[in-house]
Amino acid sequence: MPTSPLPPTAWAVLGLLSFPGERTGYELKKWADASLRFFYGAPAFSQIYAELRRLERLGYVTSRRSGPEEPRAKRAYAITPAGRDALADWAAGGTGAEDAAADAVTLRHPVVLRVWLGHLAAPERLRALVEEHLARTEGELKEVRDALARADGVEAWAHPQIALRWSERHLLAEVELTRGLLADLEALPPADGGAGQPPPDSPTDG
Amino acid sequence: MPTSPLPPTAWAVLGLLSFPGERTGYELKKWADASLRFFYGAPAFSQIYAELRRLERLGYVTSRRSGPEEPRAKRAYAITPAGRDALADWAAGGTGAEDAAADAVTLRHPVVLRVWLGHLAAPERLRALVEEHLARTEGELKEVRDALARADGVEAWAHPQIALRWSERHLLAEVELTRGLLADLEALPPADGGAGQPPPDSPTDG
DNA sequence: TAGGACATGTAATCAGTTACATGATTAA
DNA sequence: TTAATCATGTAACTGATTACATGTCCTA
Incomplete structure (x- = not known):
């Protein structure tokens, strides 16, 4: 069945x-x-x-x-x-015809969401939020490394270890991504008020 | 208020x-x-x-x-x-005392979940699933690059562009992470049946 | 004139959380 | 003896999805 x-x-x-x-x-x-x-x-x-x-x-x-x-x-x-x-x-992957959509990764990133809305916030405030996120992520990285240290060497539990290793790399990537975000924010020219065109990725110009 | x-x-x-x-x-x-x-x-x-x-x-x-x-x-x-x-x-970030937990990133990765359970699946089948995920992710990367190309140069929409750039780097990282997963799976020694100890990261040994 | 994109909404259901209630066991 | 941790569960709610119903507008 x-x-x-x-x-x-x-x-x-x-x-x-x-x-x-x-x-x-x-x-x-x-x-x-x-x-x-x-x-x-x-x-x-x-x-x-x-x-x-x-x-x-x-x-x-x-x-x-x-x-x-x-x-x-x-x-x-x-x-x-x-x-x-x-x-x-x-x-x-389920028997036979599997719905590929069921395997979709779900990501919900409120920090990037706030950055996306950055035109509404004071630049320093936005940077502070991103920096808090960086600190939180580094904390999580430490936690996953602890878990990995506890698991290391137990050869029989190979797959959970691979998943944990993926998680470590993932958090490391997230740290880098966050630094990139910070760099992009700092490279922004000072706000000049204006702006009246429709958003660039809105469907009206696609 | x-x-x-x-x-x-x-x-x-x-x-x-x-x-x-x-x-x-x-x-x-x-x-x-x-x-x-x-x-x-x-x-x-x-x-x-x-x-x-x-x-x-x-x-x-x-x-x-x-x-x-x-x-x-x-x-x-x-x-x-x-x-x-x-x-x-x-x-x-909200007025005053903000709940930092509200800013938590939510990630739900069914592919890594399956890998975590890899001891139950045939190695080739698992690799195939991961490879499908790789292809899907590369497709998404292409999509975000299209969106970025449409947005590029419109200087007034700086923040949405930063978010899009983050997304591009994120998908690129996901591609790399997936390749790493594949490499780890291929480096696994052939299954030897056994295994009777409790999981390494179970709370009993923490 | 048929099909696709545009456009809005309802109904039913489900996944998942928080807050709460309850009590046993263990260690300081 | 008191606090923390272990342990299980209910109630209320909310976020979010799918499936469906309905109809218009545009174009090949």
Whole structure:
């Protein structure tokens, strides 16, 4: 049967469970914060618990309570063979005719959005925002390097390490991109008020 | 008064209107597809119309029907002085104590997610997925360069051009990152089945 | 005169977040 | 004993998408 059309986040949560061992929702969240976060984003606790319930309903995971039947007892999840099959199917790009649009990278960059609107802001203020972003990104780079250091040398976890290495390079690129932004902003001539033509990339001249 | 807590998408739509001239929702969508898309994503038609209604309710834009009072007549929007003020405030990072988390870059990269899960897929299949992504990214790079060529030389639209230039460099970096991913995948030793330790970046060893 | 681009909108649904409630276990 | 961390969940909401409905205007 074809893989059910689950959102990537569901596959991400199932993916967390595809590595050996049982895990609680809480543990999954912590791990997502330390790895998934850098290239996909980490879902909120509430969403992880919701996805786990859905995955269990689909038979992709099973759960086991540690204590007796208390309503909120600690609950450990494990992937099932069906779950592993479905996940492998998704990881390979889905069975047969796959919608390429589903693989589209989503990027939402509020800092560049503000720069795009730069004609409305004081130049120093804009530069300050970009510099804050630079500092934040450097902080994230440090975090991904820590994660990488913890992972380094464990040859059995090759793929997560490749993803982490991608994340490191990605953040490094983001740092460079941000410096480029700063340089472009500094190279701008002082504002001269005016400007009345339609935007250059508006559809009217395309 | 402080800027109302609108989602960035609302500011993006208002930003589209901060450039001289009136525009219809339809035109806004086309323009978003040609510029905003590269660093923030372009909202759906239905959302653009919804945001325009909200912005009008807030007094940030006004609208004018071209024909008489037909219910679905073409409607052109223009920014108001209040809208311009609010937008300028947002672009400058908001008045006073701003939540830095609101400026967080969101990245959702399903291709890297699949690579992260690479232990479940056939190596050739995984490489094929990454190569498709490379081709898609190169196509996007071409698109942003077209947009840049249309914008080039129009000195009055400096900030949108900087954002476009950022987008070009960003896609170029993405191409390089993807090649790096491919190289890492090819450098992997042939699979040897096994592996039983917990993941290296799991919270248990952090 | 048929097809495509222009143009606006509704309905249904979903993904995902924040805020909150609750309580157990562990370490200072 | 008190605070932090572990742990699970509900409720309310919002952002955003897809599919659909409707119709005009222009051009080959």
